[in-house]
Each structure stands twice: as C-alpha cells, then as structure tokens.
Amino acid sequence: MFELKISFGTFLSLFSVIYLSYTIHLYFYSPKLEYKSIFSEILKLSICAGFIIFVYKTCQIYLLRQRYRHIPGPKTNGLLGFYLGNIPELKELVKHKMVPDILADWVKEYGPCFKYQILDKISVFTISPEAIKEMYIEKNFPKHPDIYAVLGFPYGSRYMGTSLVTSLNNERHRHRRHIMNPAFSRQALNGFMDEFNAKSDILMDKLRNLADGKTTIKMLDELNNLTLDVIAAACFGMQNDSITKENNLKKYVFESLRGLNRLLFNPTIKYNPFEWNYIQRYKKLLNDLRNLGRAQIHSRIKALEDDNYVKDDLITLMVKNSKTSSIDIEDLVDDFLTFFVAGQETTSNMLAFAILELGQNIPVLNKLKEEVDSTIGSKNHIDYDDLSKLKYLESVIKETLRKWSITPLINRQSTVPIKIYDYEIPVGSEIQVSSYVSGRMEEFFPDCKKFEPERFYSNEGKINKYTYFPFSLGPRNCIGQNFSIIEGKICLAKFIQNFNFKLDPNQSFEGVQHATINPASGTLAVLEIRSD
Numbered sequence: 001m002f003e004l005k006i007s008f009g010t011f012l013s014l015f016s017v018i019y020l021s022y023t024i025h026l027y028f029y030s031p032k033l034e035y036k037s038i039f040s041e042i043l044k045l046s047i048c049a050g051f052i053i054f055v056y057k058t059c060q061i062y063l064l065r066q067r068y069r070h071i072p073g074p075k076t077n078g079l080l081g082f083y084l085g086n087i088p089e090l091k092e093l094v095k096h097k098m099v100p101d102i103l104a105d106w107v108k109e110y111g112p113c114f115k116y117q118i119l120d121k122i123s124v125f126t127i128s129p130e131a132i133k134e135m136y137i138e139k140n141f142p143k144h145p146d147i148y149a150v151l152g153f154p155y156g157s158r159y160m161g162t163s164l165v166t167s168l169n170n171e172r173h174r175h176r177r178h179i180m181n182p183a184f185s186r187q188a189l190n191g192f193m194d195e196f197n198a199k200s201d202i203l204m205d206k207l208r209n210l211a212d213g214k215t216t217i218k219m220l221d222e223l224n225n226l227t228l229d230v231i232a233a234a235c236f237g238m239q240n241d242s243i244t245k246e247n248n249l250k251k252y253v254f255e256s257l258r259g260l261n262r263l264l265f266n267p268t269i270k271y272n273p274f275e276w277n278y279i280q281r282y283k284k285l286l287n288d289l290r291n292l293g294r295a296q297i298h299s300r301i302k303a304l305e306d307d308n309y310v311k312d313d314l315i316t317l318m319v320k321n322s323k324t325s326s327i328d329i330e331d332l333v334d335d336f337l338t339f340f341v342a343g344q345e346t347t348s349n350m351l352a353f354a355i356l357e358l359g360q361n362i363p364v365l366n367k368l369k370e371e372v373d374s375t376i377g378s379k380n381h382i383d384y385d386d387l388s389k390l391k392y393l394e395s396v397i398k399e400t401l402r403k404w405s406i407t408p409l410i411n412r413q414s415t416v417p418i419k420i421y422d423y424e425i426p427v428g429s430e431i432q433v434s435s436y437v438s439g440r441m442e443e444f445f446p447d448c449k450k451f452e453p454e455r456f457y458s459n460e461g462k463i464n465k466y467t468y469f470p471f472s473l474g475p476r477n478c479i480g481q482n483f484s485i486i487e488g489k490i491c492l493a494k495f496i497q498n499f500n501f502k503l504d505p506n507q508s509f510e511g512v513q514h515a516t517i518n519p520a521s522g523t524l525a526v527l528e529i530r531s532d
C-alpha cells in the first residue's frame with residue numbers, strides 16, 4: 001500500500017507539472033490564448049486532479065477493506081460508511097460513553113478480536129492474552145505512529161518530540177531507557193521518600209484548613225498539584241509549591257495538556273481558520289514550556305561543570321549521559337516534558353479514582369483505615385520499610401487501576417504476520433489493546449463492576465499480567481510504575497490517617513476520557529479531621 005501511495009503521489013505531481021507547463025507554454029506561444037483561459041485551464045486541472053484523488057482513495061479504501069474482510073467488526077453503513085468507516089456511529093456513541101467502553105461493548109458483540117474503520121484506516125482491537133504477550137514481549141512490535149505523532153508534534157510544534165514515550169524506533173528507545181532506568185531503581189526510589197512525604201504533607205496541611213465538614217473539595221485539582229510538584233522535585237530538583245501557589249510550570253503543563261486533549265478529540269481543529277489564534281497561543285505556550293525545561297537542563301549542566309553538589313536524580317543522569325551519546329539538548333527537553341505528561345495526570349487520576357471508590361465502598365474503607373492505623377499510627381514520616389506493610393492499601397491501588405485503568409488504549413504496529421485466534425492480521429496493521437477493556441471483562445475478572453481489592457490481596461500470583469496491564473508491558477512499559485505506586489501509597493495513607501470523608505451528593509460515578517481517563521466530576525469530597 002505504501003508503494004502505491006508513493007507512485008500515485010509522484011504520478012499526480014508529474015501530471016500537474018506537465019499539464020501546467022503545457023498551459024503556460026500555450027499562453028506564451030499562442031497569441032490567441034487569452035489571460036482568463038489560463039484560469040479555466042487551472043480550474044480544469046483542479047477538477048481533474050480532484051477526480052483522480054477520488055478514484056485513487058476509492059480504490060485504496062476498497063483494497064484496504066478487502067484485506068481485513070475476514071476479521072469481524074461493526075458494519076459500516078452504505079456508501080457514506082464506505083468512505084467514513086464507523087465514524088457516524090462512533091460520533092453518536094461517544095455522546096454517552098467513553099471510547100474504551102464502546103470497545104468493551106464491541107468485544108461482547110464481535111468477539112475478542114475485531115476491526116473497525118476510521119476514514120481510510122482500519123484498526124484491529126484485541127483482548128487476547130496470548131496475542132498481547134506475543135506483541136509486547138516476544139516480538140516487541142514498535143508503536144504505531146498514529147497516536148504518537150500527535151503527542152510528539154501537536155499542531156506541528158514540538159511538544160514531546162521523539163522522547164521515551166513517543167519514539168517509534170525501538171533501538172533508539174532502548175538506549176535512552178537504559179540511561180534513565182537507574183533513576184527509578186529501588187535505591188533511587190528510597191531516596192525520593194523525603195520528597196514524597198514533604199509534598200504530601202503540604203497537601204494535608206491545605207486540606208486540614210478546608211476540612212470543616214461542609215466545604216466540597218475537588219480532590220482531582222488538589223492531587224494534580226501534588227503530582228506535579230512531586231515529579232518536579234524528585235526527577236528535576238525543582239522546588240515549586242503548586243499546592244498553595246500559582247507558578248509558570250503549573251500553568252504551562254496544565255494548559256499544554258488541555259490543548260493536547262482538544263486536538264486528540266478533534267483532529268480537524270488544526271485546519272479550522274477560526275482556531276488560528278488559539279493555535280498560535282498554544283504554540284507560544286509550548287515554546288515557553290520548552291524554554292523552561294531548557295533553562296533547567298542548562299542550569300544542571302552548569303552545576304555539573306562547576307563541580308557543585310547535585311543530586312543523582314533523573315536530570316543528572318540525562319545530562320551526564322547525553323555527553324557520551326548522540327542525544328542533544330532538544331532531545332533532553334523532549335524527555336523533560338514527557339515525564340510531566342506521562343507521570344503527573346496519570347497518578348493524580350489514579351488517586352482521585354481510589355478516593356471515589358473508597359467513598360462508595362465503606363467496608364473497604366474501614367479495612368484500609370485499620371491497616372493504616374495499625375501500621376502508621378500517628379507517625380508523620382512514612383519510611384520505605386513501612387510501604388511493604390501497607391499491603392491492603394497496595395491492593396486498593398491495584399484494584400483502582402483495574403477498574404479505572406488510566407490510559408484508555410495503547411497500540412503496536414505488526415511488523416511480521418501474526419495470528420489472533422483464527423484471524424491472520426495483515427503486516428503493518430495497527431493493533432490496539434486496553435487494560436481498561438480487559439479489566440472489565442467478566443471472563444477475566446468475575447463481578448468486574450464490583451470494587452474488590454481482595455482480588456489482589458489474596459490472589460496476587462493468580463492475576464494474569466496479560467489481562468491486567470495498566471502500566472503496559474515489555475520493554476516499553478511504564479518506567480514510573482513503582483514511583484507512582486509509592487507516591488500513591490504515601491498520599492493515600494496520609495489522607496486516611498488524617499481525614500474522614502464523604503462524597504458530595506453531586507458526585508458523578510462515571511469516567512470521562514481525555515488523553516487519560518478522569519473521574520467525571522473530579523472526585524468531590526467533604527472532609528473532616530479524624531478524631532476517632
């Protein structure tokens with residue numbers, strides 16, 4: 001298909017050039033040809049080119065549909081459906097449901113491996129544990145460019161660029177991952193305990209002032225500030241206080257995420273002339289954010305050159321290793337931004353969903369209180385050794401990620417033939433999987449709508465990691481997974497230690513999909529300081 005595209009593009013350009021040269025030639029050498037004739041010739045050329053494109057696209061879509069016709073999936077409707085694929089029904093369905101919920105419904109209707117069409121693209125979706133293992137572990141397929149190109153260069157401007165998350169080249173990725181792994185080792189995480197504790201304490205102090213038994217607090221907003229400050233401090237040595245103050249990092253990171261969400265859900269806005277001003281403002285914002293990252297990196301380079309004391313944190317590792325490899329400063333800025341995008345909203349949503357579930361499941365909350373009280377008591381600083389004793393808390397977090405896997409879906413591109421159940425998947429296919437969807441399948445998790453940390457508490461070894469993979473799998477899994485679990489445990493343990501809470505009666509129990517899945521009303525809670 002790629003070959004066909006190239007030769008078609010070349011053919012169309014050649015055709016236009018020859019036709020246009022011929023028209024211009026006529027204009028100059030034929031005295032009778034009038035000035036306006038050249039416009040009529042250009043008009044004819046445009047109509048002709050439009051027609052050729054239409055025929056080409058029709059053939060391309062026809063061939064594409066033929067290649068995937070043996071795989072089941074939602075039908076497309078009539079002639080419009082031939083060209084638009086499943087867009088019309090998806091547009092209706094997303095008014096009431098998140099995309100992963102629609103995919104879960106389609107699994108029930110079409111089976112564990114199905115295809116769907118969006119314009120001239122067909123994606124395959126599967127929950128098959130065997131196929132997931134094959135794609136993510138055994139064959140280590142690369143990421144498919146569709147989503148990652150937008151994350152790397154939204155609106156044509158460099159955001160995450162070709163970073164750890166967005167790199168499509170597995171070899172380049174492996175090299176960079178190798179450099180960064182030590183910043184997330186057990187020893188490094190142990191070294192972050194002071195930051196995790198200190199930032200959570202600032203949040204608890206703020207919440208204590210609001211815990212009057214009446215004020216409704218939007219927990220997600222507060223948690224967003226916490227997780228931003230934790231990454232800034234632990235990974236990059238930046239001491240912001242976003243929990244109590246405004247600052248540029250907070251403004252830039254949050255607004256850049258909002259712009260990314262708009263584009264992911266409405267890719268046409270970049271062609272909309274009425275959005276021109278917004279896009280220019282967004283590009284400036286990305287520029288400011290990158291300048292901020294660049295300044296931080298330069299200051300660490302200078303500190304290292306001057307032999308000043310610096311922590312052996314992520315930014316130090318990145319800077320030191322860039323000297324001995326082909327990583328330039330803009331690559332480092334890509335990774336700087338990536339850690340905020342990948343690690344901030346994900347962790348705050350996980351915590352907000354955990355509080356939402358605890359607020360609805362009082363027996364679970366009470367069991368958790370017992371564990372926190374008996375393990376931490378009134379102790380202020382949670383130590384690394386305390387973490388392993390908070391086993392039920394860990395199960396609460398894991399169950400939260402089963403029911404509310406924060407990343408809606410991830411994808412891979414097949415580079416060799418692969419068979420999923422009885423279906424041969426064409427080479428080059430985009431194959432999507434989703435821990436959210438797998439986590440909500442009755443056959444993998446009986447009573448899957450129920451929030452039951454016991455699944456993980458007493459059954460841990462029995463959970464199949466190819467049906468539960470909120471942090472992805474294989475060489476491209478989440479580098480920050482232990483970081484976020486520890487951060488989450490410390491924050492939640494302190495929250496439970498300090499407060500009783502109720503959910504606001506206006507709280508929604510739905511999720512809403514942005515780049516990540518969020519609790520729809522942001523977990524609205526009314527807090528009281530614990531006296532029991």
Ligand code: HEM
Binds near residue numbers: 338347475479483
């Ligand atoms: C609950 C919290 C989190 C969840 C659910 C989560 C989930 C994920 C998932 C699913 C991926 C794979 C993405 C893909 O294939 O496109 C990923 C990758 C990544 N995550 Fe996380 N993440 C979380 C927290 C964090 C934190 C705290 C950090 C950093 C401090 C982080 C940094 C990254 C990075 C850098 C990658 C790319 C890794 C690579 O390709 O080598 N994440 N995460």
